[in-house]
Amino acid sequence: MNTVKWGVLSGAEIAVKQVIPAILNAPNAEVAAVASESGKEAKLKEQFHVPKAYSSYKDLLNDSEIDAVYIPLPNGLHAKWVQEAAKHKKHVLCEKPAALTYQEAIEMIQVCEENNVIFMESFMYQFHPQHNRVKELIQSGEIGEVKHMNTDLSFVLHSLEGNIRADRSLGGGSLYDLGCYQIHAIRMILGEEPVRVFGMEQLYDSYDVDQAAAVTMEMESGLLASFNCSMNMAGRQTYEVVGTKGKVRVLKAYVPHEDGIGKIIIDREDGHRREEILEGYFYDIGIEHLSASILDGREPVNTAENTIRNMHVLEACLTSMQEKQPVDITTK
Known part of the structure; x- marks a missing residue:
């Protein structure tokens, strides 16, 4: 694998304006799938020429071809979907703040570690x-x-x-x-x-x-x-x-x-x-860095421990x- 196949959970503004274009610009990454539970998936698929679109986040996570996911959901939903992604063996880029409490941050990172997936909070x-x-x-x-x-x-x-x-x-x-x-x-x-x-x-x-x-x-x-x-x-x-x-x-x-x-x-x-x-x-720069970290199996500069400390x-x-x-x- 020399490119990371990314899935994007939701058509949030930050995803559309910043992160999806950044993934498309990165030499070591590609947008392989998008998912929306509010009916935006077809528009996203067409706008960014994405191969796959799902109307369910879980359906995207069940796609074995996806290596990593970007989660720009509301703050209160981050912990749930980070853990779901990790359980499906997907590396994770999660919007900030990654959690609502210190304990929630610890628990979500533990699930990522247990499933041997790389996690980074999106302080780009x-x-x-x-x-x-x-x-x-x-x-x-x-x-x-x-x-x-x-x-x-x-x-x-x-x-x-x-x-x-x-x-x-x-x-x-x-x-x-x-x-x-x-x-x-x-x-x-x-x-x-x-x-x-x-x-x-x-x-x-x-x-x-x-x-x-x-x-x-x-x-x-x-x-x-x-x-x-x-x-x-x-x-x-x-x-x-x-x-x-x-x-x-x-x-x-x-x-x-x-x-x-x-x-x-x-x-x-x-x-x-x-x-x-x-x-x-x-x-x-951030997407290319995280994708390289995933490909090399090393922690990104913004480590999971840093997320816990910030929270x-x-x-x-x-x-x-x-x-x-x-x-x-x-x-x-």
């Missing part, structure tokens, strides 16, 4: 080269000793009625939808884990989900990191790392979709300022927001 933004460049700048000492990282991520959700983001049972709210990215980015860029979090939330009047959240984290080294996420503010998608000699800011940290171009701004205390432009379409922190943030007090995160 991490494959853009701008993030490795930020880590290089930090390691070079150009901004001095890192003291703080902050990240902002928001958009305006204009319609709540019938939107899964407004349904807590399906993993709705800004923390699940956006904060999971920011927790992942802080952990990835700083290379350490939070040990304590304190968060506050702003709930919708008529929906039991957070429309906005703000969280401060104490990291293992003692430095502080923070993030705020929102579904009721103008679009932002930045992060900034501040050191003793300067700071580095990433302007399109999470979704540089249109042109694949990211911009980093470095400001130093000595007055030096410069911009660096980095280009790379991260969905294409552990997210759950602590949610608990802190609900209890309105700091929450310690023990290493398990």
Whole structure:
């Protein structure tokens, strides 16, 4: 096998606009089947010239020719279908957040391990080269000793009625939808884990989900990191790392979709300022990376253990927001 035959569960917007095209662009992957339980399978088959289409997710999973599946279903359905896919010996790419609780994440990963399938949570933004460049700048000492990282991520959700983001049972709210990215980015860029979090939330009047959240984290080294996420503010998608000699800011940290171009701004205390432009379409890079991992039988860069750790922190943030007090995160 020199290409991974992918199946896609549902015709979700992210699948149609980003992931299916990325699979089609990857030299080591192909879209072999699509499935929809809402009647979209024929349209998807025609639009992307896919060989097979199913009206049932289970029928696709029963297809012995499928090597791996992409799961872009609502957050609350991820754990069920990841486990079903693993039991059918399919490798899995699952949209974020992969689970709704820490325990759910542990259980789904255990099923993947028991069935010897590779699992990756779809934090595709991490494959853009701008993030490795930020880590290089930090390691070079150009901004001095890192003291703080902050990240902002928001958009305006204009319609709540019938939107899964407004349904807590399906993993709705800004923390699940956006904060999971920011927790992942802080952990990835700083290379350490939070040990304590304190968060506050702003709930919708008529929906039991957070429309906005703000969280401060104490990291293992003692430095502080923070993030705020929102579904009721103008679009932002930045992060900034501040050191003793300067700071580095990433302007399109999470979704540089249109042109694949990211911009980093470095400001130093000595007055030096410069911009660096980095280009790379991260969905294409991510799909090719995961497909290579499947073909080689090795873990992808975003490991299953990383998914468990990210969910552990997210759950602590949610608990802190609900209890309105700091929450310690023990290493398990």
